[in-house]
Amino acid sequence: MIWSSWSEFFSMGGYGLYVWGSYVVTFICIAGEILLISNRRRTLEKQYSHIEDLDNNETKNETTS
Amino acid sequence: MAINWFKYSSPASFYLLAGKMVPVFVFISVILLVVGLYVGFFVAPTDFQQGEAYRIIFIHVPAAWMSMFLYVVMAFWAGIGLAFNTRLSSMFATAIAPTGAMFTFIALWTGALWGKPMWGTWWVWDARLTSELILFFLYIGFMSLQAAIDDPRRADKAGAIIALVGVINIPIIYFSVQWWNTLHQGASVSLNQAPAMATTMLTGMLIMVLASWMYSIAVILKRTRVIILERESHTAWVAELHKKGAI
Numbered sequence: 001m002i003w004s005s006w007s008e009f010f011s012m013g014g015y016g017l018y019v020w021g022s023y024v025v026t027f028i029c030i031a032g033e034i035l036l037i038s039n040r041r042r043t044l045e046k047q048y049s050h051i052e053d054l055d056n057n058e059t060k061n062e063t064t065s
Numbered sequence: 066m067a068i069n070w071f072k073y074s075s076p077a078s079f080y081l082l083a084g085k086m087v088p089v090f091v092f093i094s095v096i097l098l099v100v101g102l103y104v105g106f107f108v109a110p111t112d113f114q115q116g117e118a119y120r121i122i123f124i125h126v127p128a129a130w131m132s133m134f135l136y137v138v139m140a141f142w143a144g145i146g147l148a149f150n151t152r153l154s155s156m157f158a159t160a161i162a163p164t165g166a167m168f169t170f171i172a173l174w175t176g177a178l179w180g181k182p183m184w185g186t187w188w189v190w191d192a193r194l195t196s197e198l199i200l201f202f203l204y205i206g207f208m209s210l211q212a213a214i215d216d217p218r219r220a221d222k223a224g225a226i227i228a229l230v231g232v233i234n235i236p237i238i239y240f241s242v243q244w245w246n247t248l249h250q251g252a253s254v255s256l257n258q259a260p261a262m263a264t265t266m267l268t269g270m271l272i273m274v275l276a277s278w279m280y281s282i283a284v285i286l287k288r289t290r291v292i293i294l295e296r297e298s299h300t301a302w303v304a305e306l307h308k309k310g311a312i
Binding site for chain 1 (some may be wrong): 107108110111116117118119121124125128163164168170171174175178179181182280285287288289294295298303307
């Protein structure tokens with residue numbers, strides 16, 4: 001095992017800022033991308049059920065009037 | 066039994082196929098990511114010259130390779146969509162752009178964080194860095210051009226033009242280190258000669274390259290499915306999917 005302790009692992013030989021700065025930003029970008037897609041899908045479903053409700057109301061009105 | 070080669074070129078059947086493929090690629094990319102990071106941080110030794118800072122290579126190189134590779138794939142499908150007027154090809158190209166732009170940004174960001182301790186500067190107008198920055202602007206240009214045009218079909222055509230014109234930038238990036246030979250080092254890994262890297266470092270890096278490739282496929286297929294739903298929302302099969310709650 002290269003690292004003798006966790007603190008040594010996080011200090012990354014003195015380059016911790018640069019190494020972890022790269023890895024953290026990368027994982028933030030990846031997580032952000034995944035969230036953006038599921039968010040886009042959720043708004044789509046909301047729009048869709050909204051359209052569906054409008055259609056149902058419309059047909060209901062036609063039958064009653 | 067004639068094989069229908071074009072069965073999956075219809076958005077509806079591709080939507081179902083992609084739905085089955087996404088979990089497979091998510092699973093593979095997670096496994097490869099864990100193995101790659103383990104090899105990168107716990108197996109690969111300390112570099113005699115750069116100490117521990119070189120471990121940024123395990124995301125810098127995969128991101129850079131993916132940024133170039135995804136651009137070529139995007140231009141290919143945009144070209145197919147333009148030539149054959151196939152909407153799914155253009156949808157796929159549109160789905161690739163954000164992931165390509167993200168990898169370009171990561172390549173630039175991790176490169177800067179690696180350059181600061183090693184070169185003493187975050188940024189220099191070096192041939193490789195500048196052409197990668199141009200690649201980033203090309204991705205942004207592609208996305209904003211498409212967003213600026215209301216009719217998706219016209220947006221596809223416009224996007225295809227910018228994508229195809231921009232392809233010339235990819236060989237420029239790749240060969241920039243030899244043609245201009247400025248600050249960024251040459252290719253340590255190439256197809257025709259032995260890699261100038263320690264084996265464990267190389268394996269860690271290549272596993273991460275595969276992980277980022279699998280990740281890209283999963284994310285791009287996922288985004289393509291959402292784009293298909295957005296563009297085909299008027300169709301019967303989407304209405305039926307929604308009724309079944311399987312959207």
